[in-house]
Amino acid sequence: MDRTPTQQLAAPGEGSATLPQGLIGHVPQHVAVIMDGNGRWANARGLPRTEGHRAGELALMDTVAGAVEAGVKYISMYAFSTENWKRSPAEVSFLMGYSRDVIRKHTDRLNDWGVRVRWVGRRPRLWKSVLKELRTAEEKTKHNTKTELLLCINYGGRAEIADAARDLAQEVADGKRKASSIREADIASHLYAADVPDVDLLIRTSGESRISNFLLWQLAYAELDFVPVPWPEFGREELWERLQAFQDRDRRFGGAIDAVGEDQAPTS
Numbered sequence: 001m002d003r004t005p006t007q008q009l010a011a012p013g014e015g016s017a018t019l020p021q022g023l024i025g026h027v028p029q030h031v032a033v034i035m036d037g038n039g040r041w042a043n044a045r046g047l048p049r050t051e052g053h054r055a056g057e058l059a060l061m062d063t064v065a066g067a068v069e070a071g072v073k074y075i076s077m078y079a080f081s082t083e084n085w086k087r088s089p090a091e092v093s094f095l096m097g098y099s100r101d102v103i104r105k106h107t108d109r110l111n112d113w114g115v116r117v118r119w120v121g122r123r124p125r126l127w128k129s130v131l132k133e134l135r136t137a138e139e140k141t142k143h144n145t146k147t148e149l150l151l152c153i154n155y156g157g158r159a160e161i162a163d164a165a166r167d168l169a170q171e172v173a174d175g176k177r178k179a180s181s182i183r184e185a186d187i188a189s190h191l192y193a194a195d196v197p198d199v200d201l202l203i204r205t206s207g208e209s210r211i212s213n214f215l216l217w218q219l220a221y222a223e224l225d226f227v228p229v230p231w232p233e234f235g236r237e238e239l240w241e242r243l244q245a246f247q248d249r250d251r252r253f254g255g256a257i258d259a260v261g262e263d264q265a266p267t268s
């Protein structure tokens with residue numbers, strides 16, 4: 001379906017599509033989305049890449065509406081990676097400016113929907129004006145409890161783990177903890193949004209089957225779902241379809257399927 005940001009955006013529960021009954025009370029807690037394929041979507045239509053990013057705005061808002069309606073507690077959206085600075089200066093400027101404008105334009109709407117907005121990423125290089133809008137959105141929406149929207153802007157999974165390692169090293173240097181006592185939980189508690197649970201379901205649009213440095217720590221046991229549609233054609237109905245498919249996944253977290261009654265640990 002071709003869509004543009006000027007088309008009508010429906011609030012959660014007010015779209016023309018009906019939430020599948022089977023999803024009620026049975027959705028993953030944390031969904032992460034790699035919004036990919038804007039450039040190819042635009043190129044296929046003879047448009048500049050930036051028009052693809054513009055078309056992605058409605059996809060983003062419609063997907064968030066779908067997450068709210070379905071009762072997804074956390075939705076992480078990858079909007080700009082620490083590697084995306086490698087793109088042309090014109091595209092980088094567009095993406096920074098457009099992110100700022102999109103956040104400003106939709107903060108009140110997200111607030112009305114009961115969404116708490118949080119920024120996840122690194123400070124260096126991020127435009128001050130983008131950070132300012134993110135902080136305003138965080139402040140305005142901080143009491144909302146329905147769904148948390150984690151906007152990953154200037155985010156990199158390796159950078160996040162390196163930042164956590166640096167903080168821990170500093171604590172050791174300051175005599176606040178012993179290096180020998182560092183556990184997985186200590187790394188986890190030093191991540192950017194440390195209170196957010198691990199990702200249950202990762203969706204990447206546009207047919208690429210890679211992670212591209214997204215939430216490396218939090219994806220350890222996530223179910224991965226690579227879908228062929230380009231990001232501008234994604235929305236609440238496509239999200240619900242993926243949430244339904246997730247219900248058929250058999251998650252084991254390293255355990256055995258028939259472990260019932262076999263919880264005796266081997267002795268040697």
Ligand code: IPE
Nearest residue numbers: 035036037038039040041079
């Ligand atoms: C995703 O679409 C948006 C961002 C990375 C910001 P792309 O711009 O990567 O589009 P493709 O992958 O080149 O089609």
Ligand code: IPE
Nearest residue numbers: 034035036078079080081212
């Ligand atoms: C990942 O997409 C980053 C975002 C969607 C923000 P990219 O398009 O940057 O990833 P690669 O370069 O194809 O791996």
Ligand code: MG
Nearest residue numbers: 036037038039
């Ligand atoms: Mg891409």
